Amino acid sequence: MGKWYDEAIFYHIYPLGLLGAPKTHTEEGVTHRLRELDGWVDHMKECGFTAVYIGPLFESTSHGYDTKDYKQIDSRLGDNEDFRHFVKLCHENGIRVVVDGVFNHTGREFFAFQDIQKNREQSPYRYWYQDVSFEGNTHYNDGFYYKAWHNCFELANLNLWDRGVKDYLLDVVRFWIDEFDIDGIRLDCADCLQFDFMKELRWVTGQKKEDFWLMGEVIHGDYARWVNDETLHSVTNYELWKGLYSGHNDHNYFEIAHTIRRQFDANGGIYRGCRLYTFVENHDVDRIVNKLNEKGFLQSVYTLLYTLPGIPSVYYGGEWGVEGRKEGACDDGLRPRLILEEQEAEPPVPELEGLIRKLGALRRQEPALTDGTYRELLLTNRQYAFGRILDGTAVVTAVNNDSSPAHFEIQCPVGASEAAEALTGEKAALRDGKIMWEMPAYGSAVFTVKQG
Structure with a gap:
């Protein structure tokens, strides 16, 4: 019998957006927004989802990927008890829970970075970050330079070659499993992470939970470098994502078919045996309704999502055809506040949720669609x-x-x-x-x- 993740149908939630949290910490204390997700658990179950990828969750400065504290739920969302409750409720309804692991970088409010600001060359954490140089500077004028993700200096790159960093992050993961009973981690920026770290992470999580799942965010490259018995179980299939919308817009099914033949054909597919994470939209890309030239293509796109090889994932609101575009560097339009009862009462594309429910039921009934x-x-x-x-x-x-x-x-x-x-x-x-x-x-x- 396969592992749970081999047969999973994912729902993807960006909680700061879905729950309408402020973009920065403008509220005093803790606001228990996560409790609103109780109704969404029922919705996920009714739609046939068997797993939820939810994140980022941990205390951060703004969008969630600038981590301040890996061991505290973001106070805009609630507290650790709120998230424990959510995981328990999901498990009671047959839904596994996967969280974001943001291990490539931290925010500037993270304790190690602040120690470097304070103690400079004497900081015990000076080697926790990449390319720290006290002879350089950034526009923040800290009096030292450090490498940042895509030169976004609010995201300071961790040095995953450093033993102290690795031990700290592995301890964080053990804490998440012990504290919340999570079932997996989606590794943010997996294509930037050090392979030895991911191998250690695979070993540590496997010791804690035999069926723990690791999925990496990978945009380009040979996915088999990440998906194997030593590193990760899956990565994001961005190659197929592109084909699913442009193959329809260009009236060119050869693009989709070529991608699948290259990846999964029984005779020579380079990723056959791998289960890649398949999606048509997420928190970083335009909604599929906005990518397609004609909404009439939606039925075919979701039918392919559920029946082609891969682990299908629906981004929150996608089941109703919610719209959203990236505006320059701003992702807010992709991460809207949604109220469940309002969406169910007036869905933008009324027939879509019914189709997704049927496809989910079919996938569970027909093992051929998984294996x-x-x-x-x-x-x-x-x-x-x-x-x-x-x-x-x-x-x-x-x-x-x-x-x-x-x-x-x-x-x-x-x-x-x-x-x-x-x-x-x-x-x-x-x-x-x-x-x-x-x-x-x-x-x-x-x-x-x-x-x-």
């Missing part, structure tokens, strides 16, 4: 079909990015006596081992195939 090998069955610029095949069973997905209906004839990947469109229950005609289907404009279909 099945991938086989391309039909491909033109505007039509695409593929099968997921497991132990002689098959699930076949077909999508049409044309503004006109299309006739599909799809060769069944297994001998078939019956094929039904799983989302509607409608029977498909079979002729000479082919599924015959009239697809509407912008339509998608998922067929379960019974062997004859």
Whole structure:
């Protein structure tokens, strides 16, 4: 039997945005916003999500990735007891919890950085940060230079070659597991992290929890460098994310099919056996509704998200078609305040949540969508079909990015006596081992195939 994360369907929450926290600490004391998530746990369960990635969570100066204290929940969200309650409630509802691990850098209010500001060359933490030089400076005029993430000097790069830094961060992770009972960590900026540190992290977390999951944020590169038995279990599949919107906008299903063939084809796919984290939007990129030229593509995009190889993730609000764009360097539009009851009462795209619920149920019912090998069955610029095949069973997905209906004839990947469109229950005609289907404009279909 596979691990929980192999079969997971993720919901992704950026809590400072969802819960309407102020951008900086303008409030006195602790505000218990996390308690509002109780209703969202019910919503996640009803939509078929089996895991939640929530973060950043820990005390920070502004957006959450400028950590001030790794062992305290951000006071704008609540306290440690609030988060313990959230994890417990999720677990009671069959939902695993994954948090952000921001280990590439800290904020300037972090204790080690402040000690360097105070004690300079005498600070015991002077080697905790990269390239600290007391002969240089930054625009903050501290009287010393340090390396920062993308030259954003509010984010000081930690020196993960230093034993003290590593020991501290590994102790933080043990604390999170003991204190909150989390099930995994999403590593922020994993493509900047030192590989030896990630290997140590894999060993430490595996000792604490055998089925602990590590997923890395990786934009470019050979994902297999990170996803292997020694380092991480998964990384973000940005390559497929790009194809999922541009393949529709350009009416070019060859882009999506080529990406999947390159990554997961049974004969030569470079990541076959890996389970990459698949998404169509997140807290750093425009909402999929805004990336697509036509909203009619939404059904096909989400159908592909749930049926292609990978671990699917829906970003909060995505199930209703919430809009949001990045404005220059400002991500606020991607991270809106949402009130559950308001979204359910007036969803921007009313039919989308129902589709996502059906796709979630189908994925849980059909092991082929988790473990099945991938086989391309039909491909033109505007039509695409593929099968997921497991132990002689098959699930076949077909999508049409044309503004006109299309006739599909799809060769069944297994001998078939019956094929039904799983989302509607409608029977498909079979002729000479082919599924015959009239697809509407912008339509998608998922067929379960019974062997004859």
